[in-house]
Amino acid sequence: MFYLITFTLIYLAITVYFSWxxxxxxxxxxxxxxxxxxxxxxxxxxxxxxxxxxxxAIIGFGGVSALYGFGLTWLSFLNIMVGVxxxxxxxxxxxxxxxxxxxxxxxxxxxxxxxxxRFVQGFSGLMILIFMPVYTAAVLIGISRFIEVYLSIPFSxxxxxxxxxxxxxxxxxxxKGVLYTSAFQGVIMVVxxxxxxxxxxxxxxxxxxxxRSLDAVTPCIPQFLKEAGHRGFTSMPETFSSxxxxxxxxxxxxxxxxxxxxxxxxxxxxxxKSDREINRSVPFTAIFxxxxxxxxxxxxxxxNTFFYSTYTELPIHAVQGNVDKIIPLxxxxxxxxxxxALFLVAxxxxxxxxxxxxFHALGTSLSRDIFEQALLKGKSVAETTIVTRVGxxxxxxxxxxxxxxLPESIVAVATAFFFSLCGATFIPVYLFGLYWxxxxxxxxxxxxxxxxxxxxxWMLLFHQQEAEAFGLCRxxxxxxxxxxxxxxxxxxxxxxxxxxxxxxxxxxxxxxPVHEETVKKAFVHI
Amino acid sequence: xxxGFLDPWVLAGFVLTIxxxxxxxxxxxxxxxxxxxxxxxxxxxEIQWEREEIELIEKLP
Numbered sequence: 001m002f003y004l005i006t007f008t009l010i011y012l013a014i015t016v017y018f019s020w021x022x023x024x025x026x027x028x029x030x031x032x033x034x035x036x037x038x039x040x041x042x043x044x045x046x047x048x049x050x051x052x053x054x055x056x057a058i059i060g061f062g063g064v065s066a067l068y069g070f071g072l073t074w075l076s077f078l079n080i081m082v083g084v085x086x087x088x089x090x091x092x093x094x095x096x097x098x099x100x101x102x103x104x105x106x107x108x109x110x111x112x113x114x115x116x117x118r119f120v121q122g123f124s125g126l127m128i129l130i131f132m133p134v135y136t137a138a139v140l141i142g143i144s145r146f147i148e149v150y151l152s153i154p155f156s157x158x159x160x161x162x163x164x165x166x167x168x169x170x171x172x173x174x175x176k177g178v179l180y181t182s183a184f185q186g187v188i189m190v191v192x193x194x195x196x197x198x199x200x201x202x203x204x205x206x207x208x209x210x211x212r213s214l215d216a217v218t219p220c221i222p223q224f225l226k227e228a229g230h231r232g233f234t235s236m237p238e239t240f241s242s243x244x245x246x247x248x249x250x251x252x253x254x255x256x257x258x259x260x261x262x263x264x265x266x267x268x269x270x271x272x273k274s275d276r277e278i279n280r281s282v283p284f285t286a287i288f289x290x291x292x293x294x295x296x297x298x299x300x301x302x303x304n305t306f307f308y309s310t311y312t313e314l315p316i317h318a319v320q321g322n323v324d325k326i327i328p329l330x331x332x333x334x335x336x337x338x339x340x341a342l343f344l345v346a347x348x349x350x351x352x353x354x355x356x357x358x359f360h361a362l363g364t365s366l367s368r369d370i371f372e373q374a375l376l377k378g379k380s381v382a383e384t385t386i387v388t389r390v391g392x393x394x395x396x397x398x399x400x401x402x403x404x405x406l407p408e409s410i411v412a413v414a415t416a417f418f419f420s421l422c423g424a425t426f427i428p429v430y431l432f433g434l435y436w437x438x439x440x441x442x443x444x445x446x447x448x449x450x451x452x453x454x455x456x457x458w459m460l461l462f463h464q465q466e467a468e469a470f471g472l473c474r475x476x477x478x479x480x481x482x483x484x485x486x487x488x489x490x491x492x493x494x495x496x497x498x499x500x501x502x503x504x505x506x507x508x509x510x511x512x513p514v515h516e517e518t519v520k521k522a523f524v525h526i
Numbered sequence: 527x528x529x530g531f532l533d534p535w536v537l538a539g540f541v542l543t544i545x546x547x548x549x550x551x552x553x554x555x556x557x558x559x560x561x562x563x564x565x566x567x568x569x570x571x572e573i574q575w576e577r578e579e580i581e582l583i584e585k586l587p
Contacts, residue, residue: 070539071535073539073543074542076539077542077543081546103578207529211530212527215532234531236533276559278561279554280554281554282554283555286547286550287547287550287551294547
C-alpha cells in the first residue's frame with residue numbers, strides 16, 4: 001500500500017505539472033500560432049500510442065493470448081502495419097490535409113463536409129455516442145480487474161472508484177495539455193512493459209527457451225479447447241476450426257483492421273502541422289506499439305509456463321475462467337510489491353489517457369455533430385459548451401451502467417466489438433472520401449447505413465458470441481444463432497465491410513456526384 | 527524449430543511484427559525531412575484553421 005500511494009502521488013503530481021505546462025503554453029494563442037505547432041515527433045508518437053493502446057490491449061488481449069497462445073502475434077503485426085503505417089501514411093496524411101481544407105474538427109465532421117451531408121455527420125456522431133461507451137467501459141474494466149486483484153476489493157468498488165478519478169481528470173483537467181500528459185503516460189507504459197518483457201524472458205532462459213517451455217504445457221490444455229481447435233500455445237489453432245475463425249476474424253482482424261475507423265485516433269492527424277510531422281512520428285509510434293502490445297501478447301502466452309511450473313495449473317484455471325484477471329494475477333504473484341504498484345500506475349495512465357480522449361470524443365460528438373449539425377442544421381450557438389458537458393456526463397453514466405452490467409472475460413470482446421463496428425461503418429466512406437473524387441452523398445449514406453446495420457444484424461442473429469449474450473435470436477427464432485459452423489464464428493466486420501465497400505461504389509456510379517467546388521476544396525492540398 | 531516455435535505461421539507472425547517495426551523506423555529515417563512544405567503555401571488559411579482549433583479546445587470543459 002505504501003508503494004502504491006507513493007507512486008500514485010508522484011504520478012499525479014507530474015501529470016498535474018504537465019497539464020499546467022500545456023495550459024500555460026496554449027494560453028498565448030498568437031505566440032503559439034506564430035511558432036506553429038511544433039509538436040515533437042516523440043510526443044506525437046507516444047501520445048497517439050497511449051490513446052490507441054489502453055488497458056484493454058494489455059489486460060484484455062494479454063489475457064486472450066494466455067488462452068490461445070502466440071497466434072496473437074499476428075495482431076501485433078497488424079497493430080504496427082495497419083494501426084501505424086497504413087493509418088499514418090495512407091490515411092493520416094490525407095486526413096490532415098482534407099481536415100484543414102474543409103475546416104473539420106471532428107471525424108464525423110470531416111465525413112459530413114466531404115459528402116455535404118448533415119445526416120452522415122449526425123448519424124456518425126450518434127453511433128459513436130451510443131457505442132463508444134462499451135469500449136470505454138472495457139478500458140476501465142481492465143484497470144478495475146487489476147485493482148480488484150491487487151487490493152482484494154470487490155470489482156464494482158474498484159470500477160466506481162476509477163471511473164470517478166477519470167471523470168474528475170476529464171472534467172477538470174480538460175483537453176488542455178492532454179498531449180503532454182498522454183506522452184508522459186506513454187513513457188510510463190513503455191518502461192514498465194519493457195521491464196516485464198525482459199524479466200519474463202530472462203527468467204525462462206531467453207527467447208527460444210521461453211517459447212520451447214510452452215510445449216511442456218500443451219498436454220494440460222482443457223479438453224473442450226482442444227476439441228474446438230486449440231493445438232498448443234506456440235501453434236496457430238487448427239485451420240478452419242471454431243477457435244481459428246474466432247482468433248483470426250474477431251481478435252486479429254476485428255481490432256487489427258477496425259483501428260482505421262477509430263474517431264478518437266483519426267482526429268489526432270488533424271492537429272499536425274505538415275506531413276513531415278507524420279513521417280517523423282511513424283517510427284516512434286511503431287516502437288511504442290511493439291513495446292506495449294508485442295510484449296503484452298508474448299508475456300500473456302508465457303504466463304502458462306509460469307503458472308504451470310509454480311502451481312501446476314494453467315492461468316485460465318487459476319482465475320476461474322475470467323481471462324481479464326490473468327495478467328493482473330501474473331504480475332501480482334510473480335513480481336515484487338513495489339513493481340506491482342508501479343505497473344498499476346502504468347495501467348492507470350493507460351486507462352486515463354485512452355479514457356479521457358474517448359470521453360472528449362463523446363462530448364464533441366453530441367455537441368458538434370449531433371446538436372449543432374443534425375439538430376440545429378449547422379447553426380453555432382453559445383450552448384455548445386454546455387452540450388459538450390452534457391455529452392461527457394451522459395457518457396460517464398453510460399460507461400458506469402455498461403461496466404457494471406457486462407459479464408466476465410469481456411475486455412477484449414468489447415474492444416473487438418467496437419473496433420469492428422467502427423471499421424464496417426466508417427472505413428468505406430473514409431477511404432473513398434480521401435481517395436475517390438467520384439464518391440457521392442447518397443453512396444456515403446447508403447454505405448454507412450449498410451455497414452452499420454449489417455454488422456448489427458450479424459451480431460444479433462448470426463455471430464454466436466453476441467447472439468447468445470443478447471438473446472434476441474432465441475426470443476425471435478427459438479435458436480441461439482441462425483447460422484451454422486463456420487458462419488456463427490465469423491466476425492461481423494468480415495461480412496459488413498465488403499458489403500459497405502460494394503454499396504459505396506455501386507451507389508456512387510448510379511447517383512449524382514458531390515458539387516465540384518466541394519470536391520475541389522477538399523482536395524486542394526492533395 | 528526456429529525461435530522455439532513449432533508452427534511456421536506463428537514464427538512468421540513473430541518475425542513480421544519485428545520486421546514491420548524496423549520498416550516503420552526506416553520509413554521515418556528516410557522521410558525525416560520530407561513533407562515540410564504544403565502544396566498550397568497559403569499560411570493565412572493554416573493560421574485561421576489553427577486559431578479555430580485552439581478556440582474550440584479552449585471552449586471545452
